[in-house]
Amino acid sequence: MTGFVSKVFSKILRFINRGHQRSVKAKKNIIASFLIKGISILIGFYMVPLTIGYVQKEQYGIWLTISSVVAWFAFLDIGLGHGLRNKLSEAIAKGEWKKAKIYVSTTYVILGIIFLLIFALFFVVEPWLNWQTILNTQSVEQGELRLVAITTFLFFCVNFVLRLIDSIFYAFQRPAFKGFINLMSNVLTLSIIIILTHTTEGNLLYLALTLGISPMVVLFAVSLFMFNSEFKSIAPSIKYVKRSYFNDLISLGVRFFLVNISVVIIFATDNMIITQLFGPSEVPAYSIAHKYFGLITVGFSFILVPMWSAYTEAYVKNDIDWVLSVVNKLKKAWMVLVVIAIILLAISKPFFKLWVPEIDVPWLLSVMMCIYVIVLSWGNIFVNFVNGVGKIRLQMIVGIIGTIVNIPLSYFFGEILGLGSAGVIGASIVSIAYGPVLAPIQFKKIIKGTASGIWNS
Incomplete structure (x- = not known):
């Protein structure tokens, strides 16, 4: 048994220390982040x-x-x-x-x-x-x-x-x-x-x-x-x-400032919108669902976060092959993430009853939150690179448009269509269209050297 554990441990060490120095540093930080954040999540x-x-x-x-x-x-x-x-x-x-x-x-x-x-x-x-x-x-x-x-x-x-x-x-x-x-x-x-x-x-x-x-x-x-x-x-x-x-x-x-404005309004206004439309007693259900399905985005961020500055370094040194290799691996990781998100959705109802029995989380809210984290994570694969190389003018403009439509859409989906807090997160999904739709296109243009105008500024 000791010999088996030793072999497994040796293989893990070889995996961590294999590859480009930039990749090795990223892998060490990813593993450390998983361990540290895992404890933080349990505490949370x-x-x-x-x-x-x-x-x-x-x-x-x-x-x-x-x-x-x-x-x-x-x-x-x-x-x-x-x-x-x-x-x-x-x-x-x-x-x-x-x-x-x-x-x-x-x-x-x-x-x-x-x-x-x-x-x-x-x-x-x-x-x-x-x-x-x-x-x-x-x-x-x-x-x-x-x-x-x-x-x-x-x-x-x-x-x-x-x-x-x-x-x-x-x-x-x-x-x-x-x-x-x-x-x-x-x-x-x-x-x-x-x-x-x-x-x-x-x-x-x-x-x-x-x-x-x-x-x-x-x-x-x-x-x-x-x-x-x-x-x-x-x-x-x-x-x-x-x-x-x-x-x-x-x-x-x-430019980051204007992007941040859109992010803050799209993501941070949900609690206020729910409070105004349905009262503060409805906020905990939204918060519980967000925290639960947020495990997906948090887990994926462990992998993505070290890459931002690594992309900056690679882009400065024109190491495009490394960037492509990393993004292909992230796409595979995202497919695994989708499966995990669906499993979390399937067990969400009994888990909420066990975790916070006094809070009723509607099934529709859970479904919308699951879709939201999947879409957001896909977009973040490419947004992270765009942020790292500082080509964020397009993101800024689309983000401002998303900011403008988010609150009216939240009211329309939540109040007019009667979807409640699930409608509020539905509006957020529409408002973050840059990440899953336009960021992959911009990424390809920058990598191929064909980005020009708004795609390259």
Whole structure:
């Protein structure tokens, strides 16, 4: 038995260490990400019923809605996170370490200023907002909702700046480190919620504080450690902040910024739309289905995420054969993913009853969510490459169109046709047409060198 295990282990090691250095690094990160994220997913699944038990169903729906609304402000980074990822990847590929340090320093300072101003503006405007109307609820007092909203927004701003360390890990083709940060945040969050359930009554503000403080502590500690060790050569410094490099970052960042706006509106408005059309009590069912079938996109992202910066490096070095080889393997992986998605759909009903018996997830919602993750994953194979090489103008334009039609379609499918929350996700499927339809065409054009005009900008 020991000999058999040893042989299997040896074959796994040979597989991991076989191939191009870029592929070897990607495989190591993919495996590490699966292990780390697997634990995070288990924690996340356990945390949902625990959290619902602590604050009850409607309050949990309220917090989900507030956090999704706050997430809309992610686009106000004007694409600097993605811009840093691509520009830093290029600098690393060329060995330009001083330029890399300038990019990192400039991005931290600019993003810090942006989110400081955003929070100041929010603090001024917030007293004029009626949160009970916005969230369509009377079960929680306006004063408590205000505190929850301010707390959630404050930690969002701080954590968004701290999360630039994720872009740096991506640029170094080490996405597993981001997974480690999320795992540590989830462990700390779970620990605090367990303590709260035993020491306090359900409190929405305590939940908001917990879900804000936990990632902040972990992100700050990891950033401090990395910038004083392995990333010391590119650690942010005021001396290396250069306005001229900001133009370099912003030219690419603005395009990512517009893409992010469309992504945020298409993906993050679903909770708000459901709240307004059907009430906050319907949000948990949508969230449960999204988390369950999201296992597909999360699992596939383990493979895709390391490739973004790897594509950047390969494109800079004109290594087209490697790109084609990777994309062909990803297509095969997607076919396996489709089978897994169908299996998850088949067992979804009994699984939901076992996992969260107090939440009824409609069968139609499960079917639409299954279709959604399959379509999204297919498109992401090609979108990832397009993002990596920075040819995102077409994606930007189609994304804006998708943004415009998403909310009217959600209303039409959900309310007029009576499909409920399933209609809302149906609108999202239509709105993400760029990925599954146009991105494969653009990919072929870029690879063959025939891309021109909007396809190559």
